[in-house]
Structure formats: structure tokens, C-alpha cells
Amino acid sequence: MLIVQGQDIAKDFGSDTLFSQVNFQIEEGARIGLVGANGAGKSTLLQIINQNQAASSGQISTKKQLSIGYLAQNPQFKSGNTIYEEMERIFDYLKEDERNLRNLEKQIANTTDNQADYEHALQKYDYLQNKFKADNGYGFRSEIRSVLAGFGFSEERFNEPALNLSGGEQSRLAFAKMILEQHDLLILDEPTNHLDIDTLNWLEKYLHKYPGALLIVSHDQYFLDHTVTEIYALERATLKHYHGNYTRYLQQRTKNLQLEQKAYDKQQAQIKNTEEFIQKNIARASSTKQAQSRRKQLAKLDRLAKPQDYNQQINFQFTFEQASGNDVLSVKQLTTGYDDKIMSQAISFNLKKHERLGIIGHNGVGKSTLIRTLVNKVPPLAGNISWGMNVKAGYYDQTLNRLTSNKDVLHEVWDSHPLMNETDIRNILGSFLFQNNDVFRIVRDLSGGQKARLTLCKLALEHNNLLIMDEPTNHLDLQSKEILEQALKNFAGTVLFVSHDRYLLNEVSTKILELDAKESQIYLGNYDYYLAKKAENQALNNDEKVVNPTATSNKTAGNLSYREEKMRQSEQRKKQRQLQKLEAQIEQLEQQISDLNQQMLAPENIQSYTKLQDLQTQLNQLNQLKDDLEEQWLKLSE
Template identity: 45%
Template sequence: MIVLQVNDITKSFGADLILSNIKLEVQSKDRIALVGRNGAGKSTLLKIITGQMGYDSGDIIKPKQVSIGYLAQNTGLESSLSIWEEMLTVFKGLRKMEKELRALEEKMGNPSIYDNETEYQRILKEYDTLQVAFKEQGGYQYEADIRGVLHGLNFDDFDYNTPISTLSGGQKTRLALGKLLLTKPDILILDEPTNHLDIETMTWLEGYLQGYPGSLLLVSHDRYFLDKIVTKVYEISRTRTTKYDGNYSHYLEQKALRYEQELKEFEKQQKEVAKLEDFVQRNIARASTTKRAQSRRKQLERMTLRDRPQGDEKSASMSFAIDRQSGNDVLKVNDLAIGYDEEILATGLTFDLNRQESVALVGPNGIGKSTLLKAIVQGGTIISGDINFGSNVQIGYYDQEQANLTSNKTVLNELWDDFPLMQEKDIRSALGTFLFSGDDVLKNVRDLSGGEKARLALLKLRLKKANLLILDEPTNHLDLDSKEILEEALINYPGTILFVSHDRYFINRIATRVVELSEAGITNYLGDYDYFVEKKLEQEEIENLNRINNPVEHQAEQDSAKSDFEQSKQAKRLERQRLRKIEELELEIEQLEEVKAEKEAVLCEPEVFEDHEKVQKLNEELESLQQKLGSLMEEWEELQLELSE
């Protein structure tokens, strides 16, 4: 069944044509990816489909009963409710039915109802009908569904009574995704749903979406995610869509084959045209052959000429070289503890890095991966332990926050100031290979998009010619094409790489070893991401066998680990509650002090201090304020003391 049709949609912004004659069809249970470069119009098309943006021409056809749920990129959930209360709003209808069922049960529990058989039978029938509807619509499992989604989106450590307004932007985005998943629309449209998700959460989301009962339309730069989920790909390129069957990897293969086939057919036709034109030119004037030449000319006129197939749009040209090779031992980390302000994030970290290795550092969000990279590069986050570099090691560091880019400089000066000995023509040439040309080089860095800033940071890294690249989320903000170009450049890089990435496709292509950072420390896996996952599953199976074969011993270990985990979880929850309370107290104290200062100023006014009654009233109010301030300060000091213990 077709649940959505997009026919010949065209959209322009001023004189710029963004989409032209767009065609897209969604059937029941379809899993569709929308791919294309940054700026190709993917998000624009999603907004048009969901009615958030108008279009110039074309049609969108959707049956009335079909519901659409849409999560825009980086959309956070804004609400004054708590996490649990907000999730419950999805099930207003079920909760109303639940209240009606309780009310009917109360009526049936009243002994007087048996005096009126007709009324009793009517209530009983109403109750049965309502109970069946309640069960069919998931009334007995909606709370379990909420807990399942919150667990999958990594909210286990949160008190569900936490106000949403106190959460970070990334947490609000995850909650917006969770709320949308719980609504279960017929067509679920997600724009970059894996933003702000760690690998564990992305894996859960993949499993959830694979079993989703409706249709999916996705935009994502996570190619591993797309490979797991989608069965059709629509590519937007040069304002138009092209459909491919299969997942993302199959789309790449089909696209390459289609281009080769179309190019062969074009070249074959061009040879045929040249042959016919040559025959006409040589024979049209000769009486003996003019009829044959005229026949060939008519054949040419009837021929539908093919256009030369267009290859990929202009791409950045990326490569990384080194000035000199390092020694075989590049890096040794020994018994390292890292953190901030004496707060330890990870401890007991020991690992080596050898020349020409490409090592992926993985682990859950907040475990300390970026902090470890900063410890290696800058040293500021080291609490204890040693980091030693081998001979001739030169570090090139890519910061995911791009903090090294100065916002008030032009693109040209940002690069030139770092490499002052380069000629201007060489600087412009280097910028051109990374798609900065013409007036682009005169833009201020602060005005660049996330993708442009990422390309500029990568260009600075390339020009440094370091033999050890330390990369923190290098594929963030890059479109699919740029990611593939970066991968090829790093695969051919002759130096050593240590990187953090949530892009599992990228890890698979680049990594020769995976280092997992967990609460237990460092674990090495000699392979790519798929190998790492395989080994983790094997370890889980061994643990399951141990639990079956040695239940008492295993249970004791589990109980101990669970107890430690629960204690840690409870401590973190209490710490967050105390910090929130401290913030609330500080705000209240500040407001009371402002009120107190205003009243003291009024007390000094001549028309007030000459009036005995006004002075007495103000003094009473000031005394009350002072008592309240004293009480708040005592509470604030107690909380600060508890935090420091």
C-alpha cells in the first residue's frame, strides 16, 4: 500500500533552484534513506513533506488516515514537565480510558448496582468493550514501553522526576526522539537521529527501528546505521532524485555501475552519430549515394541523443603526508589517571601505539575518551601516571569542538597565520582543493557552516604534515562524500593514527585495532569494529555459560558488581540533585538580596525615615528577609560541605 507520494515537487529560494521535479514514493513498512551532499535539499524536502515549508509546484499525496511523525535535526524537547510526565502525555487517550475503567469498576463494586439488573448489564457491557479496546491499544504495557525507550536512549542514571528544563541540549534531543518513537506514527521521518547518541544507544535504536511497524524515511550521515536499517535509497543530486534499491553500500555499488553503463551507452551512441555524420558529409553531394546519405540524415534526426552522464559533483581533494617518519614505538601510556579538578574520569589506563597503526578509541559517552586525547596532546587533564612519546614524533590534533579556529579572521588569514612562510597563491590553491574558492576565502570563520569549519580544520592538519594524527570525531559535520574522501586519505596516510569516532562505518574502514575504554580500564581488540562487536558477543556468551555452570559464584560476582554500580548510580544521582538545589538556592539568595537592597534604599529616603510607621514596617520586613537569607545560606553551606566530602 502506498502511504505517501511526492510528484514533481519544485522548490526555489529566490533565484536559487533547490529541488526540481522531485519524485519519491513511500509504501507500507518501507525503510528509505534520503542521501546527498550538505545543502542538496534533504532537510528542505522533509520539511515540505511534513507541511512545515511550502513548495512552488508539484503534488504531495497522502491518505487522510496516515499519520506522520517528524524529528528535525537537533530538535530538543522543551517542556516544563518532568521526564516521566512528558512521556506520559503521549498516552493521554489510554490514561483517560484507564480512568473510565476505574470509575466503572467503582460502580460495579457498589452493592446497590445489583438492585437494577438492566443498569448492571449496561455497565458490564460498557466495561468489557472499553477493556478490550484498552488492551488492544497497549493500555497494559504503555508504562513498560516508556521505560524501555528511556532505557534504550541511556536515561537509566536519571531520576524520571527530573525537570526537562534542567537537561542539556543533547539530552533534550534524545528525549524528543524517545517521545516520537512512543507515538508510533504510520510514517516516521527522522533527520539525523543518531546525533548525540553513543555507539551503544545507536545499536539499540537500530534494533528498535528494524522492528518498527510503520514506514521509515531517514536522513543520516551514519553509513553503518543506514546499512543496518534501509532497503531503498533516494539520492538528491543537482536538484533531482534518483532511486536505488538496497542499503547504503549497495547504493554506492549500483551508482558506480549505473554511471559506467550510461557512459558506455553514451560513448557508443557518439561513435554511431560520428559514423553517420561522416557518411552524410562524404556522400550527400554524389548522385549515386545521395539517397543513402539522405536516409542516414533522417536516421540522425530521429535519434534521441543521450546527454553525457554526470559524475559526482565537485569534491574536496584530500591527502595527508608527513615530513619525516617516527620511530617504531610512537606512544606509551602507563597507569594513567585522567580527569578535571581532581575528579577522576578514568584510571589505570595502559596501552602502546606503534608506527603506522590506526587505533580507534571507543566507549560510552562521558567515560573520558576526549579527555584521554587531550591528556596525550596537552597534558592538562593528567592526574597521575605517565605518557611517553617515541623518537621524532610530531602530533597533529583535530579537536571535535574546532576550538583552534579563530572566529574573527577570514578563511585566508586563518590558514596563512598558521603557515606564514607559504605563498598566497599556494594558500589559495590549498584552500581550493578543500572547496574554498573565489570569495569563499574572504568569509569570516565565524560565518562558516559546521561542514566548512571541519574542512578548514582538516586542511590545517594536512599542511602540518605530522606523523601522529590524533583525531576527535573527525567525521562530525562532514557529508557522506567528504567522509569517504577523508577515509581514502587516512587509509593512504603513512603515519600513525589514534582517533575517537562514533561513526562505525569509518571505524571499520580505518581501524587496525580497537581500544575500548570502560570503567574496568583499557581492553584491546586486534581488528576493526565488526571484529570488536563479534568478540564482545563471544565474551557475553562465555559469561552466560559461567552463570549457568557456576550459578552461586557468578551470582556473588553479579551481586557485588550490581551493588557497586547501584551505589555509584545513587551517588551520581544525589550529586546532581545537590548541584541543582545549590543553583536554586543561589538564585533565590540573589533575588532576596536584591529585594533587601531595594528596601534598604527606600529606608534612606527622607519621606520614609521621617515616617515612624513606615520605618517600623520596613524594618520588620528587612528582619524577616535577613532571617530567610540566613536560613538559605545555612542550607547552601551544608550542601557545599556534603559535595566536598
């Protein structure tokens, strides 16, 4: 069933059109990602759907009494309630039902004389108890605790005043409160801000079970890949629909661009051949009529525009002037921190040439402090740091404080490389999307994304053989992240970086360093390998506890027998084939669903209630089948 439909939506700002001819549909339980370049109008479209803004033209239709939850960017709690009380307010109606049940219990106990009153009270109690149970009256407090824990609020903090929380914590609390309100549609604008990796992993699992529809704008590709099943992309000032998650959208978009280029090239060849025929034959008496006929056909031809990539993208690579030795960095029993906060873990790891080490851990565990210690911004408190031969390290600071606020963009780069000429500097800046008069903008007036691109530009010009980066994807849009990921993967040197961006960790890392409050642990693979290894170790520990609670398991993947390993690989290949088969079936159903939705929009069908009913019945059947297949896919993938 459709809950929201947009038809020919446009938004103008003065004489400028942000987008036009926007059409979309949101069904019950849909999982939609809204993507597009910064400034394309994603947040504006979300506000139009949420009726915070009016469209310049077009129509938004919603089902009756539609409940929408919209995640505000900067929420504030001013009531004086504690963290737990703010969450509990959502369920005031259940607490009222609970009080009514207690009162009815007393009434039943005290009603002994009048049989009719007794029966009436019992019936009323039975109805209210069933309703209370159906509304999760016996479990809502447990759900509050579970959701608060998922968002990083321990029970020790439940009685803290909500208004005393930091901005990031208030955003997390507002998010937690909103998803418990069980809206028909959740509109999430950058929901992954302020969330660490553990919270993101928990949130993805929770949203899989969320009964309402989701409409998500996010720069976190890993999050989109694991939460959405369709994409609406704001491209070239209008909206395009794609089936699948974000990765599949990228594949489809690339394929579409290739098809457009092929059609354009074919038409251009036809135009060239026609023009040559006209030129050769227009003056000949025997063939002038044919030439004139073709000239008329050519004049009427609807010419295709030259295909262009949908968004401007930065374009750069990291290079170095001198290679380092094979041993780049050795850290042994390192303790880091400041006078008022000392990290208790002793950190040890080795970094070899060509390796890309991703560092992860809870917020506050000391990841950035480790980076700052390695680049001599903070002195080590204990332990040893040993650098290899010819190591030249470049540092990317997530605070972007290495820029000079009162310089313009051109001189921020030029002053660091005075021997380069202005043309070369401007060409390099152009590859980071600082073009024309943009190079004269003052640094302090730049957005976070622009400052990030300028910092990357300066880093690329240093030609280091080791890149040390602290949250390099903060402030970057999806397209810029993709270019950075590719640049790091193609870099022939060595990379050490802190990130909560799981897609970057998965695509770039060759090993993972996990920090927690007490220790550090190395995992020899990317982020998916890290997750699999953690799950495997947890399963082994659980099995060992069942067999022998006092023993510790020492069987790891490396101890598997050859036979066991072959069986595991065979089972994995079988599951992969099943997944691919399910994905193909789901994609086919999605296309059928899309075709039916288009038929329902046809004027001849809109005017026929009987026809619409038939189409809706078919649509419901296909959606049910798709849900069943997606459930099978989810269980198999887990």
C-alpha cells in the same frame, strides 16, 4: 498500501530551482533513506512532505488521517513536567481508560440488586478491558521506562524537570517521546545527533520493530545501512530511487555512472565516425546524397550529456615527510581529568606504526580528555606516556578552535606555510572545495562543515606521521566522510582517533580501545569485531553462570580447538551463502514491486478501478513475501 505519494514536485527560490520533477512513494512500513549533498534540498523536501512548506508545483497525496511524527532540530520543553511525566502524557487516554476500569469494578461490586444493570456493567467492563489490553494498557509504563533507558535516561533522573535538560538531552527526550507516539510515518532529520554508540545500537534494534514507516536523513552511514531498505537520492536537482541500504546504493550509483559513461563514449565514437564520413563524402557526386542524409540524422540526434559524478567531492590524502619508529606510543596506568572531574580508570595501551586505534565509550567517560592529555592540552594526573622515535603528531580538534576567526580562508592556510606560492595554496584549497571567491571568506562566517574541511586541509599540509583526531567526521556530509575514510585507510602512517561514527570505526580501525568509568579494554580488530567479541564474552559469561554461578569463564575464541574452529567457520560460510541467496530474492521482489508501482501510475490504470484493485492485490502479495524474506534475513544475520 501507499500512505504518501509525490508527483512532479518542484521547489523554487526566486529564479533558482532547488529541485524539480520529484516523484516518490512511501508504503506502509517502508524504511527509506533520503540522501544527497549538503544544500541539495533534503530538509526542504522533508518539510514539504510534512506540510510545513508548500511545493512550488506538483502534488502530495496522503492516506486519510495520516499521522506523521517529525523530529524537530531544536525542541524545547516548557511545561514544567518531569522527564517521566512528559512521556506519560502520550498515554493520557490509557490512564483515562484505567480510571474507567477501576470505576466499573466498583460499580460491579456494588450492583447486586438489578441483574440488568449488573449484566450491562459486565459487558462494558469486558469491552473496555479487551481494548485496554490491546492498546498495551498493562505495559505502557514498562515501555516508557525501557525507551527512556534506551535513550540514556536512568530511573534516578525520571523526576528531573524536562525544561532543565541541556539542548542535546532535550533532543533525545523529544525523540523518545515521538517514537512512543506510534505515528504512521516518522520523518527523522539527522536523528543520530546527540546520541552515543550504545544509544544508537539500541535505537537501530527498536526501529526494526517499529510498525510505522520511516523516512530518514542522516550523515551516519552505519545507521542507514542498518535501518533502511531503499534510498531516494537528491541528485542533479531531481530524485532517483535505489533498492537496498546505503552501501548498496553506492554500488548501484557507481554502476549507473559507469553505464552512462559507456553509453556516452559509444555515442561519441558514432558521432566522430559520422562526421568523418560526411567530411570525406559531401563533395563527391557519387556519395553526396548519403553524406547529406547522415548530416540530417546527426542534426536530429539526441546527444547525451557528458557524465559527471553526482556531487562535488573533496580530494586529498595524508602524507608524511619522515617515518616514525615501529613503537609510536606507550601509555601505562594513565589517569586523566581536571581539578573538578577526575576520571577513575587507569588507561593502558600500546600503539605501533601503521596501526589505527579507534577510541570509544559513553559520553562523559573521558575520551576527549584522553586526547587532550596526549597532545599536552591537559596535564596527566598519574601514569606514564612514552613516545617513540621520530614521531611527529598532528591534532584534529572537534571544536575546530585551532582556526583564526578573523582571517580569510586563503591566509588561514598561507600564513602557516609562507614559503608556498598563492597558486599552490589555492589549488590545495580547491581540492577541499574552497574555489574562486570562497578563499576570501572570513573563517568566522563559515559553516561547521566548511570549518571542518579547512581544518583537514591544514592538517594534511603538516605531513605528520601520527594523526590524533577527536571526532573528525562531525560536521562532514556523507560524501566528505567517505573521502576522509579512504584517506585514513590509505595513510601509511599511524592514526589514533575518538569517534562515535561506527562506519568510520569499522572501516578504519585496526583495533579498538573501549573506555568506561572504571577501566580500559583493547580489542584487536575493527568495530564489527568489537561487537562480536563483546557478544561472545557476554554469552560465555551467561553460560558459565548457568553451569557454575561462582566460577568465571576462561574459554575465549583463542582457546577453541582446531575442530571447533573449523566447524564454526563452516557454519559461518553456510550462513553467508544463505544470506546472499535471500538478498538476491529480496532484490528481485523489490524490482517487481517497483514495476507494479509504476504500472499503478499509468494513466490507463489510474482510470480503471478494477485494474488498480488487481495490481494492489499483486502488490500486497509481493510485499508480504518480501517481509517474510526480510524477517528470515534479519534472524539469520543476527
